[in-house]
Amino acid sequence: MRIRITPDRFSPEQILAEFLGAYREEAGACATFTGLCRGGAVRWLELEHYPVFTEGRIAAFARPIADTLLDLLIVHRVGRVAPGEAIVFVAALASHRAEAFAAVETLMDYLKTDAPFWKREMTDLGSTWIEPTALDIERRTRHEETNT
Amino acid sequence: MRIRITPDRFSPEQILAEFLGAYREEAGACATFTGLCRGGAVRWLELEHYPVFTEGRIAAFARPIADTLLDLLIVHRVGRVAPGEAIVFVAALASHRAEAFAAVETLMDYLKTDAPFWKREMTDLGSTWIEPTALDIERRTRHEETNT
Amino acid sequence: MARILFFGRLRDIAGCAMMEYAACASLLELREALARENPMLGEALDDPSVRVAVDQAMVGREAPIDGAAEIAFMPPLSGG
Amino acid sequence: MARILFFGRLRDIAGCAMMEYAACASLLELREALARENPMLGEALDDPSVRVAVDQAMVGREAPIDGAAEIAFMPPLSGG
Numbered sequence: 001m002r003i004r005i006t007p008d009r010f011s012p013e014q015i016l017a018e019f020l021g022a023y024r025e026e027a028g029a030c031a032t033f034t035g036l037c038r039g040g041a042v043r044w045l046e047l048e049h050y051p052v053f054t055e056g057r058i059a060a061f062a063r064p065i066a067d068t069l070l071d072l073l074i075v076h077r078v079g080r081v082a083p084g085e086a087i088v089f090v091a092a093l094a095s096h097r098a099e100a101f102a103a104v105e106t107l108m109d110y111l112k113t114d115a116p117f118w119k120r121e122m123t124d125l126g127s128t129w130i131e132p133t134a135l136d137i138e139r140r141t142r143h144e145e146t147n148t
Numbered sequence: 149m150r151i152r153i154t155p156d157r158f159s160p161e162q163i164l165a166e167f168l169g170a171y172r173e174e175a176g177a178c179a180t181f182t183g184l185c186r187g188g189a190v191r192w193l194e195l196e197h198y199p200v201f202t203e204g205r206i207a208a209f210a211r212p213i214a215d216t217l218l219d220l221l222i223v224h225r226v227g228r229v230a231p232g233e234a235i236v237f238v239a240a241l242a243s244h245r246a247e248a249f250a251a252v253e254t255l256m257d258y259l260k261t262d263a264p265f266w267k268r269e270m271t272d273l274g275s276t277w278i279e280p281t282a283l284d285i286e287r288r289t290r291h292e293e294t295n296t
Numbered sequence: 297m298a299r300i301l302f303f304g305r306l307r308d309i310a311g312c313a314m315m316e317y318a319a320c321a322s323l324l325e326l327r328e329a330l331a332r333e334n335p336m337l338g339e340a341l342d343d344p345s346v347r348v349a350v351d352q353a354m355v356g357r358e359a360p361i362d363g364a365a366e367i368a369f370m371p372p373l374s375g376g
Numbered sequence: 377m378a379r380i381l382f383f384g385r386l387r388d389i390a391g392c393a394m395m396e397y398a399a400c401a402s403l404l405e406l407r408e409a410l411a412r413e414n415p416m417l418g419e420a421l422d423d424p425s426v427r428v429a430v431d432q433a434m435v436g437r438e439a440p441i442d443g444a445a446e447i448a449f450m451p452p453l454s455g456g
Contacts, residue, residue, distance in 0.1 A: 012178075013165035020160060023232045025187030030160075031252070032180045033245065035456045039173030048383060050448060053432045076456075084171045088456045097181065098287075101253055104179075108245055111456040118384030119454045129385040131452040139246075183376045195375070196303060198368060201352045224375060236376045256376060265375030266304030277305040279372040 001066040003058050005049055007079040012089045019073050019091045027070055031100035032091040033108050039083030046120045046127075047078045047087065054116040061110050065103045069094045072103065076111065109139045149214040151206050153197055155227040160237045167221050167239045175218055179248035180239040181256050187231030194268040194275075195226045195235065202264040209258050213251045217242045220251065224259065257287045298361070300326075301368040306346070309337050322360050323348060326367065345372050378441070380406075381448040389420050402440050403428060406447065425452050 012034045020030060037045050058074060066072040071093040081087055088111060092103035111117070113132040120127050160182045168178060185193050206222060214220040219241040229235055236259060240251035259265070261280040269276050300317045302310040311334075320326040331338020340346070347354065349368040350361055361367055380397045382390040391414075400406040411418020420426070427434065429448040430441050441447055 011165070012168060013161040016164055016180075017159075017161035020182065020184075025231060027184050027232075028186045030182040030184065032164075032182075033248070034168070034178040034180075035245070036168075036175050036178065038176045038243070048387075050381070050383060050429075050450070053429060053448070056432065083173060084175075095186070097183070097256055100181070101249070105249055108456055112454065114453055115456075116383075116450060116453055117456075118451065120384075129388075129451070130454045132454055196307075198301070198303060198349075198370070201349060201368070204352065259376040260374065262373055263375045264303075264370060264373055266371065267374045268304075277308075277371070278374045280374050 001059070001062060001072045002074070003055055003062065004073075004075045005051075005055060005078055006075065007077070009085055010075055010077070010089070012086050015073065015075055015089055016091060019071070019093065022071075024070055024093070026095050027093050029094045029097040029100040030091060031094075031097065031104045032089065033104050034086050035088040035108070037081045037083050037085050037087055041123045041125075042083055043122045043124070044083070045081045045087065046122065047076075047081060048118045048120075049076075049078050050116045058111070058115050061115070062107060065092075065106060068099050069103055072107075074107065074111075076115075076117070078117070113139075149207070149210060149220045150222070151203055151210065152221075152223045153199075153203060153226055154223065155225070157233055158223055158225070158237070160234050163221065163223055163237055164239060167219070167241065170219075172218055172241070174243050175241050177242045177245040177248040178239060179242075179245065179252045180237065181252045182234050183236040183256070185229045185231050185233050185235055189271045189273075190231055191270045191272070192231070193229045193235065194270065195224075195229060196266045196268075197224075197226050198264045206259070206263050209263070210255060213240075213254060216247050217251055220255075222255065222259075224263075224265070226265070261287075298364050299366045300330075301366065303368065304371040306337070306340055306369050306371050309340050310334065319362070319364075321362050322358060323350075323355070323367075324358055326361060340371075341369055343371075346370065378444050379446045380410075381446065383448065384451040384454075386417070386420055386426070386449050386451050389417050390414065399442070399444075401442050402438060403430075403435070403447075404438055406441060420451075421449055423451075426450065 073091045075089040077087050090107050092100040094100040119130045221239045223237040225235050238255050240248040242248040267278045297316050300315050307313050327341050347370045350364045377396050380395050387393050407421050427450045430444045
């Protein structure tokens with residue numbers, strides 16, 4: 001398991017190449033998710049985190065999930081992100097697809113609503129802090145119920 | 149929507165780069181799945197399809213799913229595949245993650261059990277045709293129930 | 297004449313991927329004719345898990361095939 | 377002295393990301409002291425959606441903070 005929080009622009013394909021590059025013969029399934037900064041009214045996003053604490057909280061959440069997998073990678077941008085750039089990339093490698101899909105979805109729901117990040121959107125009208133939607137919170141609650 | 153059936157080895161990262169390369173400003177979520185040929189006892193897999201018919205059946209299944217997305221790509225190997233090589237790659241681009249995840253999972257369940265491919269495994273003991281497992285069929289049935 | 301295609305393990309049993317065959321009126325008649333030449337193939341084709349496409353369209357197991365150009369016998373599918 | 381950290385919109389309201397502050401016995405006491413200096417901040421910190429970490433561990437809203445080196449106030453989280 002690796003968790004990388006970075007202020008630098010990253011390329012999902014390059015990270016996928018590295019992730020798949022370490023060939024493990026039991027690997028049959030790799031699920032990924034890339035979260036992108038949408039354009040339209042948004043001029044940029046700004047993401048803030050709480051160094052060390054954020055990594056620690058993500059690691060604590062991810063560890064039991066990583067135990068169901070062959071490998072897990074989480075990359076998350078902080079700082080200013082422009083439309084079209086990747087904000088987050090999660091990849092899960094498993095023997096079979098069910099574990100890989102479940103891991104990526106559960107982690108994304110967690111990262112969206114419960115990991116220590118704060119996100120601000122800059123539009124022509126000014127900047128707004130984004131907080132989780134009711135749907136995000138409902139998805140998370142559903143996972144907690146099925147996971148316990 | 150694009151469907152590519154190919155006898156050539158392909159690189160998931162290169163396909164992801166192409167897929168994400170066409171920037172669409174509404175795009176917020178990209179889910180992917182890569183199915184890999186496992187090693188261990190397997191020396192190689194051999195995949196067969198029914199040209200034109202296979203592409204047509206996949207397209208008919210995928211079209212209503214593609215309508216919920218910004219873009220959809222399906223790449224599937226045929227012929228001989230060695231351990232560590234990709235067999236299938238599915239990528240879904242959407243505004244939000246729920247549609248992207250649902251699309252990739254539904255398509256993978258379909259490709260595993262209901263798309264016209266036949267798969268043979270070569271081990272030191274000889275070759276065996278692989279047919280869908282009971283779990284594969286149950287997963288597909290579950291999707292059909294929730295989709296209708 | 298019609299083109300008969302066999303996929304997956306049916307190809308192994310038939311001993312070929314494709315054969316030209318005298319036209320038959322129905323699938324039932326075709327299966328019976330094939331079974332007379334190759335009883336193992338006849339038995340395999342009788343399995344209800346085997347699906348059939350006529351001229352690239354899925355059909356029921358007793359469909360008429362008069363005038364069909366291509367008949368494909370497909371065992372359970374397995375991709376990905 | 378303790379280091380007080382503000383994240384997200386709380387940073388905007390506090391006017392800074394970090395302040396050094398005289399030690400308090402409890403979070404309740406700290407929030408009251410901060411509210412006296414900045415009533416808008418006091419109101420924002422009273423919101424039950426605001427979570428608190430003391431020395432990098434999540435704590436309840438009334439936790440003792442005697443001897444704590446770092447107290448972080450966190451509004452609802454939003455990553456990805």
